[in-house]
Amino acid sequence: MRDFKQITDFIKDTFPGNNHIPLHAPVFNGNEKKYVIETIDSTFVSSVGAFVNKFEEMMCEITGAKFAIAIVNGTSALHLSLILAGVEESDEVLSQSLTFIATCNAISYLKATPVFIDIDRDTLGMSPFALADFLKQNIELRKDGFAYNKQTNKRVKACIPMHTFGFPCRVKEIAELCAAYNIVLIEDAAESIGSYYLEKHTGLFGLMGTFSFNGNKTVTCGGGGAIITNSAEIAAKAKHLSTQAKVPHPWSFIHDEIGFNYRMPNINAAMACAQLEQLHDFVDNKRKLAKLYADFFDTIDIQYVKEISDSKANYWLNTILFDTKEERDAFLEFANANGVMSRPVWQLMHTLPMFNTSFNTDLSNSIWIADRLVNIPSSVRS
Ligand SMILES: *Cc1c(COP(=O)(O)O)cnc(C)c1O
Numbered sequence: 001m002r003d004f005k006q007i008t009d010f011i012k013d014t015f016p017g018n019n020h021i022p023l024h025a026p027v028f029n030g031n032e033k034k035y036v037i038e039t040i041d042s043t044f045v046s047s048v049g050a051f052v053n054k055f056e057e058m059m060c061e062i063t064g065a066k067f068a069i070a071i072v073n074g075t076s077a078l079h080l081s082l083i084l085a086g087v088e089e090s091d092e093v094l095s096q097s098l099t100f101i102a103t104c105n106a107i108s109y110l111k112a113t114p115v116f117i118d119i120d121r122d123t124l125g126m127s128p129f130a131l132a133d134f135l136k137q138n139i140e141l142r143k144d145g146f147a148y149n150k151q152t153n154k155r156v157k158a159c160i161p162m163h164t165f166g167f168p169c170r171v172k173e174i175a176e177l178c179a180a181y182n183i184v185l186i187e188d189a190a191e192s193i194g195s196y197y198l199e200k201h202t203g204l205f206g207l208m209g210t211f212s213f214n215g216n217k218t219v220t221c222g223g224g225g226a227i228i229t230n231s232a233e234i235a236a237k238a239k240h241l242s243t244q245a246k247v248p249h250p251w252s253f254i255h256d257e258i259g260f261n262y263r264m265p266n267i268n269a270a271m272a273c274a275q276l277e278q279l280h281d282f283v284d285n286k287r288k289l290a291k292l293y294a295d296f297f298d299t300i301d302i303q304y305v306k307e308i309s310d311s312k313a314n315y316w317l318n319t320i321l322f323d324t325k326e327e328r329d330a331f332l333e334f335a336n337a338n339g340v341m342s343r344p345v346w347q348l349m350h351t352l353p354m355f356n357t358s359f360n361t362d363l364s365n366s367i368w369i370a371d372r373l374v375n376i377p378s379s380v381r382s
Pocket residue numbers: 073074075076099100102103162188190191211212213214223224225
């Protein structure tokens with residue numbers, strides 16, 4: 001057995017003064033209070049207000065997207081993106097088994113079914129190699145111009161890779177494959193604000209990218225989300241559908257289709273703006289922590305997950321891999337009992353009762369990683 005105490009001691013030294021070290025605690029040292037009070041003083045706390053617009057401008061500036069749409073949370077951003085991608089009942093949507101449940105819930109809201117593509121062991125995200133194999137073996141382009149799964153006879157309309165823990169996956173290669181098969185690419189970039197692949201911000205490789213600003217994410221506003229896109233048409237539709245499909249009019253209530261109440265409230269946008277002002281510092285801080293971890297785990301010969309070349313990760317959650325599941329479980333027991341919060345990855349989606357009848361694909365890397373992976377404390381340090 002390894003010396004687990006050596007690991008927890010290092011983490012305690014890295015986060016001094018904490019009896020219980022959380023996995024990821026938010027930090028509110030910027031303009032959060034000031035901006036939130038401004039919204040209260042102005043009475044504009046709901047979905048119309050200056051901060052919602054400012055938030056969208058900041059998201060464009062940060063990511064380089066032409067358009068950003070403020071959404072109430074990341075799950076709703078995924079739901080709306082799938083609608084805008086044209087996903088319909090009984091379509092298939094390609095995604096990962098190793099992801100947070102929200103990705104697959106959003107697919108299910110449309111009565112579509114997820115098909116799980118394996119991940120790469122180094123990025124922890126969708127593998128373009130596994131995707132290429134899947135497409136070659138199972139997919140044909142039919143006369144209507146769409147990709148169909150020959151085994152299930154279902155249309156494959158969209159693909160949602162996820163940038164796990166802020167590590168960019170090989171999304172340019174995935175984008176090329178999707179384009180060849182007329183499959184709409186949506187990136188679940190919920191965890192990867194401030195992460196880049198080939199110097200392009202994650203979320204910009206397909207038609208849409210979605211973000212989350214939930215309490216545990218790198219940037220948080222309590223609850224919040226966003227869609228980014230370079231398509232003016234998609235941006236206009238996203239804003240329309242997220243605001244109950246209300247047609248602009250000085251006084252009348254006209255709605256021209258079924259919409260959603262998915263726009264981010266101004267009070268949340270105020271917090272989001274204050275947090276985004278600090279994004280650069282947060283990511284810097286997290287990358288310094290990542291370097292400390294990387295050097296330490298090198299000396300004790302534990303595999304520490306690093307960004308791949310050509311990418312820049314925000315290191316939202318630091319990740320180590322043990323040799324076996326037994327060793328992983330023993331570490332989780334020890335660390336959590338000793339004030340160092342540590343977590344395994346989510347239960348794989350294809351093993352959950354809602355998704356365990358999904359189309360069978362080889363998921364050996366997902367299973368291998370899920371057995372060994374542990375996330376360790378990763379908050380921005382003061
Ligand atoms: C957090 C998260 C979401 C959902 O975001 P919410 O804002 O909590 O709805 C979606 N996908 C992934 C991968 C996430 O980590």
